């Protein structure tokens with residue numbers, strides 16, 4: 023080990039605050055949330071200690087034991103044992119323990135100690151411990167454990183000061199003791215004896231947790247609360263965003279008119295800006311408020327500690343269809359985006375449960391589908407109240423989300439039936455303490471989401487929209503042409519070819535053209551529709567007019583069919599790439615893409631034909 | 638109070654995990670809540686921690702009832 027740098031690993035039980043501490047030390051922005059199994063990968067960061075040394079910090083997934091039962095626990099085990107490919111064991115292990123949960127966490131501390139490597143124990147969440155009236159004899163604890171102990175509050179600025187000073191000092195020696203070879207019963211006996219000597223706690227759990235759980239986990243009220251909460255979120259996404267969306271729309275239309283006003287109306291540049299950039303990007307940009315509202319709810323739920331409760335309530339139902347309650351959190355994250363959702367499945371121990379969850383995750387309605395849904399709903403579904411309180415558009419959106427959820431359950435059930443191996447698999451899931459979300463963290467989280475969305479709009483969506491504009495402009499119309507120019511272009515021809523396949527499900531050639539770039543990112547389909555219609559329209563159709571335009575040109579059956587298509591179709595290459603990476607198998611990618619396309623076509627076909635027959 | 642945790646089959650990883658989590662003889666446990674469908678899963682408090690266990694998992698844990706348990 024060189025004197026100039028040192029490698030430190032943060033190790034501990036799930037949800038003890040390792041990542042919060044990592045962010046505090048390195049200034050990183052890794053994901054922190056109030057449930058076990060947030061971190062599923064090894065993450066690296068560094069900072070300069072007061073002494074001038076560079077400290078490399080590793081954030082690791084939480085583990086209950088080195089006897090790993092899931093892929094994320096195996097990473098932690100391998101890093102700590104120095105068996106992780108291409109990496110030596112860390113110079114110092116900072117073992118993090120939740121001070122309010124020492125009965126559980128100290129056992130793992132003893133297991134880490136056994137490794138015989140230098141260890142510092144960080145007693146985290148000291149703020150919560152004090153609030154509960156706990157008194158911890160830190161010196162006594164340090165003496166009994168034979169390792170230095172420091173107190174930390176990972177979510178408070180400067181809350182890791184004591185830890186930094188301790189790390190920066192000399193590396194602690196480790197003294198082998200009798201418990202190092204003890205069996206599990208003796209290990210627990212040792213923990214009990216240490217606790218009896220060094221910790222006084224007035225009561226085992228926080229009174230507030232018990233009070234909330236009496237309602238939140240109640241067999242009837244619990245489910246009622248969960249259903250109300252979900253419904254409220256979808257209503258809010260639809261109705262709260264509207265005023266802001268109208269504002270953005272007016273702004274883009276105004277800006278577009280102002281910018282293109284300087285250009286001659288028949289120039290190619292005028293067309294590129296007006297039909298490509300403003301019509302295309304504008305169509306997507308207006309969905310920013312909705313996406314942020316959705317994320318606001320997801321972030322608050324994640325930090326509150328409610329999500330594992332929802333998983334508890336739904337476990338039995340999910341188990342019956344071949345999933346597990348643990349799948350709830352990955353599936354809920356998939357409402358934001360299937361990619362983090364699929365990665366979050368690493369905290370599911372059972373490989374079969376995990377695979378099932380991965381394969382159905384794309385059915386959860388990700389935020390990229392929201393622009394497509396909203397565009398079509400606003401254009402085709404009347405904006406009126408149902409049963410006095412609900413908005414019909416909100417109800418349709420809710421129904422689309424549910425169509426995704428129910429089909430996921432159905433697919434999982436079929437997979438359960440097909441699978442031969444029927445051995446038992448475990449739930450064993452910890453329910454954390456409730457926590458009040460920190461306003462600053464939520465605001466930062468939303469800001470990050472906004473940046474990610476804007477980067478997508480300015481990056482891939484802009485690139486594809488411009489590309490599509492070229493393909494729909496060239497080759498130009500021949501002399502004396504009677505049709506709009508786009509009919510003679512590459513895109514127009516491609517659309518007409520695809521139309522043969524998609525005509526039975528009611529898609530016109532414009533939709534077919536939009537679906538192709540929509541494979542790269544779902545929202546692009548909306549941008550592409552904006553461009554395609556702007557190109558084929560006689561007058562200038564800008565973002566704000568796309569909705570009214572399609573509501574004149576498409577039948578209701580076509581719109582419903584496209585909605586059904588988007589519930590199922592794997593219109594996202596990145597999701598397929600993540601499935602490949604996480605399952606390490608092309609076969610699973612083929613299975614996922616195949617069944618999703620199949621379902622999409624069937625659902626759209628049925629929707630279109632039934633809607634036509636009825637109208 | 639936990640009596641013992643029995644393996645459902647040789648080298649049962651679920652029983653091993655339960656022991657790691659603190660289900661060892663003499664440890665007090667408390668049933669906090671039951672799931673809405675068929676009373677499954679169970680919410681068990683051990684120490685300051687609450688674990689959701691399915692009935693099949695909880696069946697591995699033998700308990701003796703005493704007083705408030």
Ligand SMILES: Nc1nc2c(ncn2[C@@H]2O[C@H](COP(=O)(O)OP(=O)(O)OP(=O)(O)O)[C@@H](O)[C@H]2O)c(=O)[nH]1
Nearest residue numbers: 037038039040041042055059060061084147175176
């Ligand atoms: N009150 C309080 N809350 C904390 C503290 N440190 C972390 N938290 C909260 O504890 C929860 C878990 O924090 P994380 O940093 O995600 O925990 P982790 O150990 O990385 O969890 P895994 O990645 O799942 O193993 C979050 O809700 C944090 O806001 C602390 O010192 N005090």
Ligand SMILES: [Mg+2]
Nearest residue numbers: 040041060061
């Ligand atoms: Mg973490």
